[in-house]
Amino acid sequence: MEKLLEIEGVNKTYQSGLSKFQALTDIKVDIDRGEIVVILGPSGSGKSTLINAIGGIDRVDSGTIHVDEKDIVSLNDNQLVHYRREKVGFVFQMYNLIPNLTVYENIELAANISKSPLSIDELIDAVGLIGMADRFPRELSGGQQQRVSIARAVVRKPELLLCDEPTGALDSKISKEILKLIQQINEKYNTTVLIITHNQAISAMADRVITLKDGKIESNNLNERPVEPERIEW
Amino acid sequence: MVVTLWKKLFRTIKEKKAQYLAAWILIVISSTLFYAFTAAGANLVDNLDSFYQTNNVEDANFIVQKSLTKPDQMEEQLNLQLEERLSVDVSMKEDTVLRLLNETQTINTYSVIDGTKLQSDQDILVDQGYAKVHDLSIGDHLELAGENFIIKGTMAIPDYIYPLKSTSGFLKNPDAFGVAIVKEDVLDNWANTHSYFSVQFNQDNKEQFKKILNENNHVLQWVDKQDNNRITFIKGDIAAVKKMGESLPIAILLITLVIILILLWRLMKKEYVQIGTLYALGYNKREIIHHYLTYASMLAISGSIVGTLLGWLLMHPLISVFAAYYNLPVLTTDPHLGYLLISLLLPLVFFVPLTYILVRRVLNIPPVILMKGGKVKTKVNVFERIVKLRNLKFTKKFIFRDILRNLPRIGFLSLGVMFATLLLLMGFITKDSMTYLISDNFKEVYHYEYEYVFNQLQTEPPQSGQVASSVPAAIETKDGDQSLVVTGLKPGNSAIQLTDMDGNRLKFDSVIINKSLADKLDIKQGETIEVTSQLSNKTFSLTIDYIADSYLGDMIYIPLKQFNQLNEYPKDSYMSLYSDKELSIPKGELASKSLTNNMVTGFEQIIQPLNYGIIAIALVAAVIAVIIMYILISLLIEENSYKISLMKVLGYNERTIQKLMIGYNIWFVILGFLIAIPVTLVSISAFLNSITAEMNITIPVKIDWINIAISFVVILAAYYVTILLNKRSLKKVSMHEAINRSTE
Numbered sequence: 021m022e023k024l025l026e027i028e029g030v031n032k033t034y035q036s037g038l039s040k041f042q043a044l045t046d047i048k049v050d051i052d053r054g055e056i057v058v059i060l061g062p063s064g065s066g067k068s069t070l071i072n073a074i075g076g077i078d079r080v081d082s083g084t085i086h087v088d089e090k091d092i093v094s095l096n097d098n099q100l101v102h103y104r105r106e107k108v109g110f111v112f113q114m115y116n117l118i119p120n121l122t123v124y125e126n127i128e129l130a131a132n133i134s135k136s137p138l139s140i141d142e143l144i145d146a147v148g149l150i151g152m153a154d155r156f157p158r159e160l161s162g163g164q165q166q167r168v169s170i171a172r173a174v175v176r177k178p179e180l181l182l183c184d185e186p187t188g189a190l191d192s193k194i195s196k197e198i199l200k201l202i203q204q205i206n207e208k209y210n211t212t213v214l215i216i217t218h219n220q221a222i223s224a225m226a227d228r229v230i231t232l233k234d235g236k237i238e239s240n241n242l243n244e245r246p247v248e249p250e251r252i253e254w
Numbered sequence: 255m256v257v258t259l260w261k262k263l264f265r266t267i268k269e270k271k272a273q274y275l276a277a278w279i280l281i282v283i284s285s286t287l288f289y290a291f292t293a294a295g296a297n298l299v300d301n302l303d304s305f306y307q308t309n310n311v312e313d314a315n316f317i318v319q320k321s322l323t324k325p326d327q328m329e330e331q332l333n334l335q336l337e338e339r340l341s342v343d344v345s346m347k348e349d350t351v352l353r354l355l356n357e358t359q360t361i362n363t364y365s366v367i368d369g370t371k372l373q374s375d376q377d378i379l380v381d382q383g384y385a386k387v388h389d390l391s392i393g394d395h396l397e398l399a400g401e402n403f404i405i406k407g408t409m410a411i412p413d414y415i416y417p418l419k420s421t422s423g424f425l426k427n428p429d430a431f432g433v434a435i436v437k438e439d440v441l442d443n444w445a446n447t448h449s450y451f452s453v454q455f456n457q458d459n460k461e462q463f464k465k466i467l468n469e470n471n472h473v474l475q476w477v478d479k480q481d482n483n484r485i486t487f488i489k490g491d492i493a494a495v496k497k498m499g500e501s502l503p504i505a506i507l508l509i510t511l512v513i514i515l516i517l518l519w520r521l522m523k524k525e526y527v528q529i530g531t532l533y534a535l536g537y538n539k540r541e542i543i544h545h546y547l548t549y550a551s552m553l554a555i556s557g558s559i560v561g562t563l564l565g566w567l568l569m570h571p572l573i574s575v576f577a578a579y580y581n582l583p584v585l586t587t588d589p590h591l592g593y594l595l596i597s598l599l600l601p602l603v604f605f606v607p608l609t610y611i612l613v614r615r616v617l618n619i620p621p622v623i624l625m626k627g628g629k630v631k632t633k634v635n636v637f638e639r640i641v642k643l644r645n646l647k648f649t650k651k652f653i654f655r656d657i658l659r660n661l662p663r664i665g666f667l668s669l670g671v672m673f674a675t676l677l678l679l680m681g682f683i684t685k686d687s688m689t690y691l692i693s694d695n696f697k698e699v700y701h702y703e704y705e706y707v708f709n710q711l712q713t714e715p716p717q718s719g720q721v722a723s724s725v726p727a728a729i730e731t732k733d734g735d736q737s738l739v740v741t742g743l744k745p746g747n748s749a750i751q752l753t754d755m756d757g758n759r760l761k762f763d764s765v766i767i768n769k770s771l772a773d774k775l776d777i778k779q780g781e782t783i784e785v786t787s788q789l790s791n792k793t794f795s796l797t798i799d800y801i802a803d804s805y806l807g808d809m810i811y812i813p814l815k816q817f818n819q820l821n822e823y824p825k826d827s828y829m830s831l832y833s834d835k836e837l838s839i840p841k842g843e844l845a846s847k848s849l850t851n852n853m854v855t856g857f858e859q860i861i862q863p864l865n866y867g868i869i870a871i872a873l874v875a876a877v878i879a880v881i882i883m884y885i886l887i888s889l890l891i892e893e894n895s896y897k898i899s900l901m902k903v904l905g906y907n908e909r910t911i912q913k914l915m916i917g918y919n920i921w922f923v924i925l926g927f928l929i930a931i932p933v934t935l936v937s938i939s940a941f942l943n944s945i946t947a948e949m950n951i952t953i954p955v956k957i958d959w960i961n962i963a964i965s966f967v968v969i970l971a972a973y974y975v976t977i978l979l980n981k982r983s984l985k986k987v988s989m990h991e992a993i994n995r996s997t998e
């Protein structure tokens with residue numbers, strides 16, 4: 021399969037006052053285009069740091085991160101903005117919607133800076149929010165808000181969908197619906213999906229499961245038999 | 255900026271409409287005041303200059319002992335214009351003087367404000383102020399000293415633009431004095447007219463002209479244009495209008511700038527996660543900066559446009575009021591593009607750079623940190639570390655800690671209150687200072703009812719009254735000549751009573767300078783100054799013995815004997831008489847006769863509209879105080895909503911929460927008020943000095959304690975209104991906030 025992401029020797033240290041914290045140590049991982057990858061690990065294991073570095077919103081101290089053969093570590097701030105616009109979609113645990121924009125406008129916010137976005141109306145229907153285009157985030161449930169967040173991330177047809185604990189604030193039923201939606205997007209647009217979570221159950225739906233501990237990769241395994249999200253044992 | 259972000263911007267403003275509206279109102283007030291006052295001032299200056307130029311305002315006027323024999327020859331020889339002016343004071347009713355002046359051809363020509371030009375000997379044009387007060391209209395018949403006139407209209411003349419009876423007067427009183435123009439023939443045939451000359455120089459040869467005049471004649475009186483209060487006072491007043499228009503709005507803008515920076519900083523802090531998300535979505539720094547900068551620029555642009563429009567509307571009545579007050583014909587009203595542009599752009603110029611710095615500072619935070627809602631503050635500020643609160647009761651400890659953590663906000667609250675108080679006190683101080691100057695200081699110094707100035711030096715002792723002589727003089731300073739009046743008085747004179755700055759009565763056997771002049775010259779007791787007489791050009795040295803507590807006019811008093819010696823006048827001669835009662839002196843012997851009482855009456859008439867002005871200023875000040883305090887306290891509630899919510903969960907009632915979180919602000923409101931008192935006194939003193947620099951008075955800054963008390967009540971009322979307005983916000987803080995936050 022074609023490689024989309026190649027990470028080589030990535031290190032990242034945080035400094036807090038006098039103390040240093042090694043968030044990532046010598047990370048090496050390759051991810052194929054179209055894969056669903058679940059990055060597992062407890063709090064402080066470095067999974068958010070890794071996904072932020074891949075998403076180009078945080079910088080690493082050393083190493084390379086090649087996305088589509090381009091090393092994003094060497095990009096300057098403007099090039100990184102361009103990279104985020106063209107290649108990456110983010111889904112956050114707390115949805116991070118703009119509270120005073122409607123569902124439609126929140127998606128439009130991302131569509132506006134894209135060259136050829138998907139149809140917002142179609143996307144709203146696709147994520148199961150029919151008739152809710154004019155609602156404000158506060159008028160939606162957590163699951164519905166996460167659907168908006170996914171639609172916003174997908175509207176620009178990103179090659180890489182980075183989901184940071186996408187079900188962390190949701191109950192199991194809704195979580196499965198959201199994961200199903202992510203899987204559908206992966207299938208429909210051949211989007212590479214990286215899901216970071218501390219919930220081991222989610223790894224059942226992944227093509228690849230990477231486990232992080234104390235900033236190091238503990239395991240990196242292919243899942244021969246991914247299950248449908250609705251069949252995940254929560 | 256992308257359309258969606260515009261929607262976000264408008265909705266954010268809508269959500270916090272009270273705060274943004276308050277800031278916007280301040281911008282509107284500032285632009286309105288700036289444009290209305292500066293453009294009105296500039297238009298008045300333009301109209302005045304154009305009027306002076308078109309109507310050939312005199313450079314000086316003078317009285318000579320003998321009539322000029324060959325004025326035409328002098329004009330040719332010295333390249334100047336001379337024109338004789340005739341005047342006579344007539345009485346329309348008791349205690350009212352209407353000064354009839356002849357129509358001139360070259361210097362000080364008149365302009366008709368309303369009506370038609372003079373055609374016949376029966377025609378008369380009256381000054382606007384006098385006509386209004388005495389209810390005179392076009393076509394009315396007037397009988398003056400037995401002669402019948404028909405009013406043809408109202409007019410303005412450059413040498414009586416501020417119609418004062420005497421060139422050294424201070425307050426016009428249209429009730430008691432006015433001027434009118436009649437054909438020259440009328441006054442040629444009138445008995446007891448007073449004659450003087452107006453002169454306009456085409457080159458700098460004033461001294462040469464005076465020298466020639468003094469060769470075969472005696473200059474008895476010489477008044478330069480700049481010493482003629484009828485001509486100069488308007489400039490001082492317009493300067494005050496313009497200064498007010500420049501300084502006050504800029505101060506309001508500065509306050510608004512800080513408010514907007516606080517609002518924006520607070521907004522961005524609240525939107526850290528959103529900013530981080532925008533980064534993650536692929537927005538760049540420039541787009542995000544543009545978005546947040548738009549808050550400030552939109553407020554600035556819309557506020558300045560509305561403010562400038564209102565300013566334009568306000569400018570017209572303002573010009574009319576001033577024009578009517580000064581008897582000035584309004585020839586043109588120009589929008590004054592310079593001021594228009596400044597008014598439109600000033601808020602933007604003020605706001606954009608600083609908001610840019612603020613936004614840029616926030617955007618320097620890495621996106622990852624922004625997405626986490628910013629760095630958790632772990633540092634304890636230095637004051638908090640120094641001040642040990644352990645032994646205090648919980649309430650006190652809580653309040654003190656809150657104060658120590660919010661010093662910049664509290665500082666700004668005090669500053670805002672200080673500014674509002676300054677505005678409030680400004681009105682009161684102006685009134686109290688004027689009252690002191692005219693009612694108190696004038697009455698303390700001048701103990702006579704009538705002043706008679708002869709048209710020739712008198713050598714025979716008078717039957718009644720106290721004698722005096724005065725000459726206009728000048729002192730050379732590094733900033734040019736300072737005009738003054740040197741008055742000679744007999745040592746026992748009691749018509750003028752002076753005290754030194756400690757209140758000790760001064761005798762006129764010494765050289766006394768009044769405080770107004772001493773301040774302008776920065777002169778101390780014991781110092782010597784060189785004084786040049788404007789009449790004879792003779793220079794003499796005077797050593798100052800005392801400084802008198804008097805502010806009207808720039809005066810030096812010396813013994814009459816010394817005065818006559820220095821001016822080479824006959825021993826015991828005099829030019830004026832001061833008297834408590836009216837004297838029967840033939841009109842033909844007098845250059846002028848004035849009543850001190852008219853001045854006090856004039857002042858009382860002027861002070862009445864000032865009272866309304868003070869009420870208006872007080873209202874604006876109170877509104878500004880409410881706006882500043884409202885924004886700061888609502889931000890305080892917003893910033894502490896989690897704490898407030900938690901306290902509600904813990905069972906604190908709203909009253910206690912208000913006491914703990916907001917109540918202490920009263921002390922900083924009081925602090926701001928107290929600081930404002932000396933600051934206002936100093937700044938008003940500087941302001942009054944700058945506007946009276948060109949006038950021959952100094953206005954001592956005074957404030958009545960009762961007015962300080964009234965200002966305090968206004969500020970306190972504004973504070974409690976703010977508390978009332980914010981009560982709802984406090985009530986609205988939900989207990990869910992604390993619970994939700996803890997689960998995140």
